[in-house]
Amino acid sequence: MSTSGATDAVMAPEPEPPGGGEERPLLDVRNLHVEFRTREGIAKAVNGVNYSVHAGETLAVLGESGSGKSVTAQAVMGILDSPPGFITQGEVVFQGRDLLRMGGEERRKIRGARMAMIFQDALSSLNPVLSVGEQLGEMFRVHQGLSRKEARAKAIELMERVRIPAARERVKQYPHQFSGGMRQRVMIAMAMALEPELIIADEPTTALDVTVQAQVMDLLAELQREYNMGLILITHDLGVVADVADKIAVMYAGRIVESSPVHDIYRAPAHPYTRGLLDSIPRVDLKGQELYAIKGLPPNLLHIPPGCAFNPRCPRAQEVCRTDVPPLYRVNQERASACHFWKETLDDDSAPSGDA
Amino acid sequence: MTDTVKGAAPAGEPILQVRNLVKHFPLTRGIVFQKQVGAVKAVDGISFDLHRGETLGIVGESGCGKSTVAKLLMNLERATSGEVFYKGEDITRLSGRALKAVRRNIQMVFQDPYTSLNPRMTVGDIIGEPFDIHPEVAPKGDRRKRVQELLDVVGLNPEYVNRYPHQFSGGQRQRIGIARGLALNPEIIICDEPVSALDVSVQAQVVNLMEKLQDEFGLSYIFIAHDLSIVRHISDRVGVMYLGRMAEIGTDAEIYEHPTHPYTQALLSAVPVPDPQAREQRAAGADSGAAAGRGRIILSGDVPSPADPPSGCRFRTRCWKAQDRCAQEQPLLAVPEVFRGSGTPAEHESACHFAEERATAEAA
Incomplete structure (x- = not known):
């Protein structure tokens, strides 16, 4: 040191402009x-x-x-x-x-x-024994105190926003049933859930194929x-x-x-x-x-x-x-x-x- | 390490000929009474030649079967059908002594230098182990000296012979893996993603080493990777695989500059170019229609499961050119009729009914 x-x-x-609202x-x-x-x-x-x-x-x-x-x-x-x-x-x-x-x-x-984070390896960052819907819904239940049912509806909405096809059916599935790209979308959905101002993405695509x-x-x-x-x-x-x-x-x-x-x-x-x-x-x-x-x-x-x-x-x-x-x-x-x-x-x- | 060019075969002659190679992994159901309910068609009819002294790059996404091809060539997996001719002899049916003799000449370098070296063995034992299996290559008293020579060849300090793998960095470990592959003076080295696990600045070192060794010992490489720019740098010819089949094969310039298969075109367009100006160019291209301009083609969906591949052309589910014919008729890997005899770089083998070149930057 x-x-x-x-x-x-x-x-x-x-040096920052003092109290520079826009500049900050x-x-x-x-x-x-x-x-x-x-x-x-x-x-x-x-x-x-x-x-x-x-x-x-x-x-x-x-x-x-x-x-x-x-x-x-x-x-x-x-x-x-x-x-x-x-x-x-x-x-x-x-x-x-x-x-x-x-x-x-x-x-x-x-x-x-x-602020939210997206990790490199979606398979090991997601909980294998909880369905994707539960994990996405958890964000709303913990931070916003929504009920299970409301949280599930929100989870489906999120999955649709990150363009996971057939979100309504897939919300019940577990991480291992998703492909690598889809899992990474779930990670992104989770990070986006509460509409944070800042996202930190740590090697978000390193484990994925180029296409x-x-x-x-x-x-x-x-x-x-x-x-x-x-x-x-x-x-x-x-x-x-x-x-x-x-x-x-x-x-x-x-x-x-x-x-x-x-x-x-x-x-x-x-x-x-x-x-x-x-x-x-x-x-x-x-x-x-x-x-x-x-x-x-x-x-x-x-x-x-x-x-x-x-x-x-x-x-x-x-x-x-x-x-x-x-x-x-x-x-x-x-x-x-x-x-x-x-x-x-x-x-x-x-x-x-x-x-x- | 000096008697390098064995046999009298001149450069350019095929040293390895692969014909209709197939590997299906059975899917079974039941525990006591197992019955086969299907098969994962990992490799489904692949043919290519490897010439002496050349590097054949094989690219493709994960699950396309490129690593299975490597194992089949090494006979680590038994092929379901098809042949691999090494100097005119089909090696897929060999066993015992004959197989052992062939394997001496075909060696492998693996992807992950962290798991492909036994942590309990010293570097000297790891590199010297091939000599235990093939004692005729190096007499017992001579081995330590040979191991030290090999270390020197791959750019490691020969005094490291008693160290263990964990004492080395990733790049150094990959050098140990390469030294082990070189130990028996093979003619062919199959490299399965040899630099993927390494840092950018170390990748270049290992690629340079491999090119140097190729010149020095007259090796032929099969270089399997998903990093398209590295494959282009090292390869003389490149094959593009998709879902167990070869989509397109040709010289590096033919594949990279004049791809005629839609999958190759999409794959190449998806690679991020390390030049921020490409971003603006691409944005301009995208406006004029993805398939027509130079813009990026973003494929929709994922690679289908090899257990249940689409009928006809395997790429048709993600292809923007797909028509009825693609579902019914499997396109063969051949020079497309439109380009036959044209003498242009587009005249190379491509497995697509509607093969055509994309408008390139020069043309636009």
Whole structure:
């Protein structure tokens, strides 16, 4: 924690207009730190994450496994396993109030009703011994105190809204009787049930086939537009991100290393890690050549390298990268990059790979 | 590891010929008196050739039978009917010693590097185990050295020979799996989703390794995956499977640039492109009608159950071109008549009565 103290000042989130009603983001995560205290030592999973989402906006959080993208989401939702996980610093401001300072009862009212989460693996997130209708109806019975009968009617309505065919019959069925795509629709229906302002989707389509993935992403985008929700999409798929996101936050070793509007980042990444990820996508015009590969492995969170966490794998690493943690430099009004050499990375990109 | 190019077969000659391969898994009812009430038609008449030194990619959604094909080629499952000719010999009926000899030349790399390595065995034992089964490949005293050579070949430190799988990351484990596949100097390696479980930045490393090994040892790959961009990168030819049948097969450019089967077209259009500008283009295309423009085709519904596949063309229940003929007559995998002798890239095998190219970006 001690090394990051200096950088926090630089990484301070953009100054907000005082009391700016329209400008205020729906969710504002500020300098969030999460660690897991394990027998082997303290794993620093999230080290000072800042991001914000406005109503109707889609933020994609991109990262590999172990980058802290899901842990951040769990901390925001308040479903972090604790112990071993502990939030050591930071604020999660949702509609102007810091969730981390709320009591359990208060948070429970927000969770599900105001913000909801869609998980990756629908089969293991749904209860196998309850029918789909009961699970959907539970949302209404617990949060709104509806009767069983009313809740069932609502459940059918929801299933129709996420376009599950023959909803009236299928409401009695159990999760195993649904296909993967349909199960994910049930998950979406459940998250949508109380019309929350914010949805966090953690790899919602990773387990699905491409043709089904397209259906599910379409549905999600449509519902988002309809209800003007904020959406945090957690994924490692650069294709999905390009398809739906408004802005992107790239995470590496528990930090946001680059944040940017979606078009800019694909055109010219300002961080070598982002650049490496984009370059390792197979391209048609480079077939037959070796794929660009980021060398090495993602760091062990128990032993994050000193300086920039990416320095052992970075083609651009200099002495300063091994000693000083790069602050999140402001590239322009909307972009930021945590690289000492973001200018060079940005310029370098515009020169050689000039693909249209 | 040096005597790589075995036999005198020149490059390009078919090394593996698959003819009408069928695998039905029986569905039974009853406990004491079991009777068969149906069958899951996992693979239902597949034919293709694998040439020496080439990579044949097989793509398709889950449940289309691509992994069953891999198991049939390895003879891990017995085919219900059909033949697999390896150097002119049908290997589906082999057993005992003859089968063992063939398996030496056909090896497999599995999807999940976490479950396909025995956690109680050291890396040296895992990679050396093939030598226990085929002792003629490496004499006993020589084995440790061979294992270390193999580790070096796949880019791992040879000193790791006494470590256990849990001490390695996913990408490193997949390298161990590849080293095990290489141990017997096979001619063919069947890779069933070899990079699907790996992180994006590590996928590229493993794909590069596999391409390097192919050049070095003259291997032929069957590369099964659902990631279309990786398959395109590594494959010389690509086959698209749907519900136990081959929908379309051709060179990578033919399949990706000039698909004529509606399923292939839908599959390719559904892949999210890592370029935000494609979004606007696609939105523009969608307005002018999904089937006509370059817009995304979103298929409705799910893949039907392979236990009860549709009659005729299997794709007809989700196809926007389907007509009566599709329900009655099964389309055969052949070059469609309209393209026969045309000399265009659309001239490749496609199992559709109404095969045609979509208007591409260049044409529009």
